[in-house]
Amino acid sequence: MLRLFTDFDGPIVDVSERYYRVYQFCLEKTQRPDQSIRELSKAEFWQLKRSRVPEKQIAFNSGLDEVQAVEFAQLRRKTVHTEQYFQYDTLVPGAVDALLKIQQAGIDLAVMTMRRVWELDYAFQKFQLDRFFPENRCYCLSNDYVKTRDIEDKPLLMTRAIAELPAVADCWMVGDTEADITAAKKHDIKAIAVESGIRDRTQLEIYQPDLIVRDLSFAVDLILEGKFSQQQPLYIA
Numbered sequence: 001m002l003r004l005f006t007d008f009d010g011p012i013v014d015v016s017e018r019y020y021r022v023y024q025f026c027l028e029k030t031q032r033p034d035q036s037i038r039e040l041s042k043a044e045f046w047q048l049k050r051s052r053v054p055e056k057q058i059a060f061n062s063g064l065d066e067v068q069a070v071e072f073a074q075l076r077r078k079t080v081h082t083e084q085y086f087q088y089d090t091l092v093p094g095a096v097d098a099l100l101k102i103q104q105a106g107i108d109l110a111v112m113t114m115r116r117v118w119e120l121d122y123a124f125q126k127f128q129l130d131r132f133f134p135e136n137r138c139y140c141l142s143n144d145y146v147k148t149r150d151i152e153d154k155p156l157l158m159t160r161a162i163a164e165l166p167a168v169a170d171c172w173m174v175g176d177t178e179a180d181i182t183a184a185k186k187h188d189i190k191a192i193a194v195e196s197g198i199r200d201r202t203q204l205e206i207y208q209p210d211l212i213v214r215d216l217s218f219a220v221d222l223i224l225e226g227k228f229s230q231q232q233p234l235y236i237a
C-alpha cells in the first residue's frame with residue numbers, strides 16, 4: 001500500500017482572500033481617524049506573506065507605527081480564525097481532480113492540517129471534501145488545542161499518525177510550508193512542497209524538501225507516473 005498525506009490549506013484550499021480581508025479589517029480598526037495609511041493591494045500583501053514577512057513589518061509597510069503594529073498583529077491573530085472569515089476560502093484549481101485521481105489509484109489518503117476540527121468540518125461541508133477523508137484519515141487539532149508553533153505542532157501530529165496508521169511501502173507528504181517539510185523529514189517521509197500556498201519557492205528551498213512543484217495536481221501526476229518513489233529516487237527541481 002502507498003500513502004499520501006496532504007496538508008489542507010495551500011495544497012487544497014486557498015486562504016489568500018481570507019487573510020487579505022482580515023488584513024483590511026485589522027488595518028481599518030488600528031488606524032487613527034486622522035492618520036494616512038497605505039493599504040497594500042492583495043498581490044502585494046500576499047507576496048509579503050509568501051516571503052514570510054512578519055505581521056509587524058506588514059503593519060509598518062502599511063503606514064502604522066510601532067504601537068499600532070503590535071495591536072495590529074494581535075488583532076490579526078485573534079481574527080484570522082473566526083468563523084465569519086472562513087467563507088472567503090476557495091478551492092485551489094485542480095485540487096479536487098487530483099484527490100479523485102489519488103482515490104481512484106487506491107492510494108491511502110490522509111489529511112494533516114493545523115486546522116481545528118470545526119475549521120476542517122466547515123471546509124469539508126462547503127467544498128464536499130469529506131468523501132475523500134474518512135474520520136480515521138483526518139489529522140487536525142482538537143477545538144480546544146493550545147497551539148504553539150506550526151513547525152512544532154505538525155511533527156507531533158505526524159508522530160501520532162505514524163503510530164496509528166497501518167504501515168505502508170511508500171509514503172509522501174504534500175504541503176506548502178516549512179511545518180509540512182519538517183514534519184515529513186523528521187519521519188523519513190518524502191516531502192513534496194507546493195507553490196500554491198503561503199510560501200514562495202525561495203522560502204521552501206531553505207527547508208530542502210525532496211521536491212518542489214507547482215501544485216497538488218503536479219505532485220499527484222508525478223506520484224502516479226511512478227517518477228517519484230522510494231525505489232526510484234529522483235529529484236525534479
Ligand SMILES: [Mg+2]
Pocket residue numbers: 007008009010011175176177197
Ligand atoms: Mg498549509
